[in-house]
Structure formats: structure tokens, C-alpha cells
Amino acid sequence: MALALLALLCSFPVWADCAECAVVARRFVVNEGFNGVVLVGHGATIDYVESFGVADAQTGRALTVDTPFETGSISKWIAAVVVMRLVQQGQLALDQPISNYLPDYRRDNGARLTLRTLMSHASGVPNEIDDAIKRDPATRTLSLDNSEAVQRFASGNLRFEPGADWDYSHSNWLLVKAIVERTTGRDYASLVEGYLVQPLALHHSGVFSGSSLGVAGMAHGYRRLAPDAEPLDKPSPDFMMLAGGFYASANDLFVLMDGLFAGRLLSPESVRILMAIERPPQHYALGGRTKTLPFAGKDHPVAWEYGSNGAYRVLAWRTLDDGHTVILMNNTSFDHMKIGELGTALMEASYR
Template sequence: MQKLVRLHYYLALLALVFSRAAMADCGDCAAIAQRFAQKEQFNGVVLVGQGAQVDYVESFGVADAETKRPITADTRFETGSISKWIASIVVMRLVQQGQLSLDEPVATYLPDYRKDTGSKLTLRTLLSHSSGVPNQVDAAVKNDPTVRDLTLDNAEAVRRFASGDLAFEPGTDWDYSHANWLIVKAVLEKVTGNSYPALVDGYVSKPLGLRDSGVFIGDSAKVAGMARGYAGLTPQAEPLSKPIPNFMMLAGGYYTSANDMLRLLDGLFEGKVLSPDRAAELMAVLRPDQHYALGGRTKMLMLGRQERSVAWEYGSNGAFRVLAWRTLKDGHSVIVMNNTSFDHQKIGDLATRLLEASYR
């Protein structure tokens, strides 16, 4: 019996040693992040990993200033425009299954859409912001913030905010237009007969075992486990919320945690959602001046003394800032999440230092 107890003790000790070694693979990451957090009063979570392995993760500050609930690696954050990348992953899954084509005219899927432009637009031009569809939805929100509180079906949302005259011929230029995603939502739900949240759950969350991810509408504070958004925490907490209307969920309605984001990055590029060919097509740059692919960006960064291709995902909405980078060849990843309107340039600088440190 004593031998068995000692065996269990040594096995537990061995597991602890290996656990600490795994967390120490990025030896400089803790010092980099902790200095940054102290100097900049950063409130959020930082994670560095390779493949599915977490090499370093640390949380700073509070998810809820009123209750003092701390941020953890499982705290949920709005992801802003990373939502567009998630939508593109869903589209590519349906392309892989033969239910959609990136180059079929939108009129094929939405016969009631205006004929002159519906025959020119494709999912490829919509997902790459090269459609020419004017950004009427942002203009409408700017003129009347109560537009954020509307609930509209796809036909009405598209008619109001995504049916303007094209600003340029599809594929000839680039314009970051949220109106594109209203059309994509209409296509997805028309072709599949399922709601967009159900598609994300079925094609992304369940296959990858994501526990703290999904789609929300309205005020994200209503989602259990979500970080609250703040314009700042000093000298007092200033709440900040920008509700997402139901017709904008593809453009900004996705939430996730740092742990889930790593699972998503690893699962996507390890073939658990898309085939290697479809994942490569998802990340292939179509608008070089913007490094823009389908719903996200691919950039070349100098890391570990060589240029590496990086899935470069960044999103913001209201107080939330989320960055998720992954080197495409060897899976080095860095994830930074914030809920206090932090300077996005400083977040990018931190991520660059952490990703470089992961190669040392």
C-alpha cells in the first residue's frame, strides 16, 4: 500500500514537472507580458502556444469591475471583426460540401436580390471586401444609433442596407463594407435552411470542442461568463457597450475565450474543420495592398530570423480588442484579449514581441 502511495506521489510530481516545463517553453513571455501589463495598466489575457499546446498564459485585471470577477483564460470576449473570419470558415465548409460556390453569382442563391448587381456579385468578392457594395449599414448607424436595436429579417436588412449601387465593379477594388455580411448571412440561411448561430455551432464549435464560444446579438453582457466592456477603469469604471443587431452578427457577433481561440486556430489548420486545400484558399491573399484574404488577413512577419506567413486576425467592437495570430507553417500562436478600449497598436507591438520570443 505504501509503495502504491509513493508511486502515485512520484507520478504526480513527474506530471507537475512536465506541466511546468510545457508552460516554460516561451521563457521570455512572462517577463514581456508582465512588464507590459504593469507599464500600460493592461486589463485582459495573454496566451502564447504552439499547435494545441499552451506555452504561456496569464490574465490581468477584472472581467467585471462591479463584482471584481477576475479575467481568466476561459473568460469570454467579443471578437469584433474576427467574426467575419468565422463566417468565412462556415462558407468554406459549405463550399467543401458542394452546397455553395465562391464564384457563383449571388443571384443564384438570392433570386429576389436586385438583378443588375446580383449577377455580378459572388461570395468571393463579398468575403474579400472587393464587391463594391457600399457600406450603407455603417452610415445608417452613424446617422441613427437606434439602428443597433433593430431586429430585421434577411430580406429587409439586405433591402435597407445592402442594395445600393455598386461603388466599383466587383473584384477591381477594395472597401471594408459591413454591408457585404448582410448578403452573406442571407445566402447561408437561405441555402441551408438553418440559422447562422446553428451553423457556427455545427461547423465550428462542436467539431472543435469549443466551450466558451458562440454567436450573440444585442448587448454581449447578457452572455454568461462574458467580460464587461469599459471605456476605462480609472479613475472609475466607465461601462461601454455597442450592441450587435441580429442582421450584423456575421460582421461582429462572435465571442470566444483565449483557450477556445487556441483550439480554433489549431483545429482549423490541423484539418478538423476544413481540408488543407480549403484552409489554404481561405487564407490566400486576394487584395495584396490590404493583405486581405477571405474574412481575414495573411501577413508576412520576420520571426526567428526568417519571414513567416501568419494568419493575422484582429477585431474590435466598443471596448473589446482581440488579436489572434498563428504562423501557418509551424503553428506558433499568440492571442491577446482586452475589454478596456486599449490602444490596438500597443496590442500589436506586444503580440509581435511575444511571437518573436516563442522562437527563442
Template sequence: MNPLIRLAVAAAFVLSAQPIAAQSFDDVAESAKEAGFNGVALVGHGRTIDNVMAIGVADAARGVPLTIRSRFEIGSVSKWIASVVVLKLVDQRKLDLDAPIGTYLPDYRADTGRQLTLRRLLSHSSGLPNQVLKARQADPSIRAVELNQAEAVRRYASGDLAFVPGTQWDYSHSNWILTKAIVERVSGKRYDALVDQLIVRPLRLKDSGIYSGDSGGTPGIALGYAALLPAPQPKPNPMPGFMAMAGGFYTSAPDLLAIMDAVLDGRLLSPRSRKELMTVHMPDQHYALGGRVRTAMVGGQMRELAWEDGRNGGFRMVARRVLADGHTVITLNNASYDYQKLGDLAGALLETSYSPEAK
């Protein structure tokens, strides 16, 4: 067996959800290594990387190991990135979170266009049914079918509202198909170009951007797997371009740290937009705009955190950032790692950043 694969897969492990006193980063990393974590994990504060590890394989068939700059799909955390792009356009006074979306898409169905706002779309409180998910479940062959944005809106984001906007919460990918149409109409640019202009270039990111279709063609990206034993089982899940806001962003752990720092310390967004991004609209879901904000026991205190989780195909990721002091953990996995174990790993690693004995 390829030694890289042997390193990447072993017996499952569970880390306690409670803080583990005086456990060092190296201790946690060794436990993860022995137990089969295949991915990259980073701990930092502010813009500074304190510790980072890369364990396992990026491409099992070719024996390519992961590195700390390996690129990963980040699944639904793409929605948080999309919300940042929307708020950048709000800062430029090109968009208003509370304007009826018919203002921006006059050809959209008038009844729904009068009721919906970007705030409702970005917080999953719009009532717009998840037509795209239903269609993909009914016919998996359409997962890789590309459509122009207008046609995608017509097919998958024009259904009758399931509830009055703002009264309930429903996780609907169709929200992001409609939001992408609005952003591209107002800016006059493709979404991938906007991400590059508003996020990638200003932050001088090296490993981030938008992909469409199968991400495997992206240079430097890890491949997604359902499992690595007894033989590698690839698990791609193509992301058509019209769904780029819902799940089409890729990045590395160092780049994601840079993004979270720039957004959450206020350098990338205005103070008002940063506040909008982190204001919870659906308390029972802890959901703000494109992501969650939660309070948890970290380092012996209750702390407020940006709470990001994403998945697509074989990719899983967890990112947490303490809002008050910038302590951050990022875990990226490309072999369908159990979410509970990934969250436990992230929690244990974040604890190390508060333990003087664990430095």
C-alpha cells in the same frame, strides 16, 4: 480603489516592434501587468498552450477578475469565422465561391445579383457600399434595432455598386449581411445554429458562440469598457443578429487557439478550402477571405502569418499564427487598449515562443 482595478490600469507602455532577445513570457507579462493591460494573452504552438496569463477585471462593478477562460467579443475576426462557415458549405457542395449570388437569392436585385459572388463579398472587393455603417453613424439609436435578415438586406445591402466587383477594395459590413442571408437560405438553418454545428461541437469548444444585442448577458463574458480610471466607463456596442457575421462571435483564448489550429492545419476544412481561405485577393490590403495574411520578421526569419485583428465597443483583440509551424499568439482586451500597444505586446509574446532562453 478595488485592487483588481488598480492591477488592471496603470501607465501606458510600448513594446518595441523589433524582436526582444531572450525575453521570457513572464518578463513580457510583468511589463504588461505593470503598464495596465486588462485582458488575456496566450502563446502556443499547434493545439498546445505554452503560456497564458489573465490580468485585470472582467466586471469592474462586481470585482470579478478575468480568468484564462473568460469570454470576449472578437469584433471583425467574426468575419474570418464566417468565412470558415461558408467554406464548410463549399466543401459540402452547397455553395460555390464563384457562382452569381442570384443563384442563391433569386429575389435579390437581378443586376447586382448577376455581378456579385461570395468570393467578392468575403474579400471586401464587391463594391457593395457600407450602408449599415452610414445608417448607424447617422442615427446611433438604431444600433440595437433587430431586423429579420431579408429586411436587413433590403435596407443595408441592396445599394448600387460603388465600383466593378474585383477592381477595388472597400471594407463594407454590408457584404456580411448579404452573405448571412445566402448561408441561411441555402442551409435552411439560422447562422448561430450553423456555427454550433460546423465549428463549436466538432471542436468541442467550451466558450464560443454567437451573441446578439449586448453581449453582457452572455455567461462568463468580460464586459467592455472605454476606460477603468478614474471610474469604470462601460462601453457596450450592441450587435444585432443580422450582423452576426460581421461581429457577433465570442470566444476565449484557449478556444480561439483550438479554432485556428483546426482551420489552419487542415482538419476542419478541405485542403482546397483552406487554400481559398488564405489566398490574398487584395495584395495592397493583404486581405484574403475574412482576414489577412502577412509576412513579417518573427524569430529571426521572415515568416507568413494569419494576421487577425478585431474590435467592438471596448473590446480589442490581436491574433497571429505562423502558417508553417503553428506558433500562435492571442491577445484579448476589454478596456479599449491602444491597438499599437496591443500589437507590440502580441509581437513580443510571439517572439518568446522562438527563444530557447525565454522558455
């Protein structure tokens, strides 16, 4: 299988100004059977990008560097970028009680919760949506408006005083979606299109609900490829769009990260707030993490994003001091620890 994946290299052009990156990635493909896309760059420049394997095992359609993947929890970071744009425009405030935006929400919680505590998972809102999915997987196929989704899955008694602890709760993002859409009078998909996709000319990015296989060219998800391909598709309902409904190609995600940190989406102050650590033990900021990692003998602050849903695994790292970037995308339920090892090796190679 690994040799068959590597044979696909001859089918597509490869951009490789980082020769060592290519060596690291290709060795990993042969040794570990990685099926996906690898990209390494710095600033606005892609130094190496290559695809390995299949997007659709049934038809034999190969992956390309423009194949879209579900990005899992990277969607939360994308949602936080949209929220910060609205904060920058004066439509939202991070530290106002959310009852200002959702007057019909239960008053006791609404008076204590803020967008900041929701987006940093420090709200205490119990993760009722995940609990519901575990009890009944058909919850993934529900179609609910924001009001009903919030009532059913984001209105429980708080587990702790907001700001006092940390709990990774997808239910937070049901509330953020309700706030964003009620305040702007626009659906979230149009905000992503208007604030991110169009300004950056992204070609293979957006949001989805239901099965992502409805997205043109989407990489199909698999529990495994060998000995027989076993599909894995986990639909995401509309009301969870901010928690896990963003998709992108590797090229688009690189453009998006560079656009953000080059100042094409937010002001420097808004980017600073977005990336400032709110919960130090978890390295958690707003919708994503900022970590300090050692590369090339020096500690670097890193925008550290990782997402998974079903078979999809996406890692995106960018050093905040000098813009070195690694993006990895996989659609075959690959071991996330090994993806991290590959990301580290590629980041090191990017400095040589």
C-alpha cells in the same frame, strides 16, 4: 492600477512553459496597465497563458483564461470558415452570381456579385449599415429578418465594378448571412454550433446578438477603468452577426485556430483557398488577412486576425509555416498599436 492588476496573478494558476513570454507580458501589464488575457502557443500546445485584471469592475469579478470576449471583425474570418465548409460540401460556390442564391435580390447587382467578392471586400457594395448606425445609433438595436436588412442596408448602387477595388464594407456580410441561411435552411448560430463549437468541444464560444452581456461570464467592456470605471456596450443586431457577432475565450480561440490549420474543420485545399490573398495591397484573403511578418530572423506567413467592437480588442496571429500562435484579448479600449507591439514581442519570445 497596474500593480493591482498584477496582484491578481496570485489568484489563478498560470501555464508558463515559455518563461520569457511571462516576463514580456507581466512587464507590459505593469508599464501599460493592460487588462486582459495573454496566450502563446505552438501547434496544439499552449506555452503560456495568463489573465490580468477584471471582467466586471462593478462586482470585482476577475478575468480568467476562460472568460469570453467579443471578437469583433474576427467574426468575419469565422464566417468565412463556415462558408468554406459549405463550399466544400457543394452547397455553395465562391464564384457563382449571388442571384443563384438570392433570386429576389436586385438583378443587376446579383448578376455581378459573388461570395468571393463579398468576403474579400472587393464587391463595391456600399457600407450602408455603418452609415445608418452613424446617423442613428439605435440602428444597433433593430430586429430585422435577412430580407429586410439586405433591402435597407445592402442594396445600394455598387461603388465600383466587383473585383476592381477594395472597400471594407460591413454590408457585404448581411448578404453572406442571407445566402448562407437561405441555402442551408438553418440559422447561422446553429451552423457555428454544428461546424465549430461541437466538433472542437469549445466551451466558451458562439454567436450573440444585441448586447454581449447576455452571454454567461462575458467580460464587460469599458472606456477606461481608472479613475472610475466607465462602461461601454455597443449592441450588435442579429443581421450583423457574421460581421461582428462571434465571441470566444482565449483558450477556445487557440483550439479553434489549431483545429482549422490541423485539418479538423476543412480540407487542406479549402484552408489554402481561405487564406489565399485576394487583395494584395490590403493583405486581405477571405474574411481575414494573411501577412508576411519577420520573427526570429525569418519571414513567416501569418494568419493575421484583429477585431474590435466598442471596448473589446482581440488579436490572433498564427504562423502558417510552423504554428506559433499569439492571442491577446482586452476589454478596456486599449491602444491597438500597443497591442500589436505586445503581440510582436510575444511572438519573438516564443521562438527562444
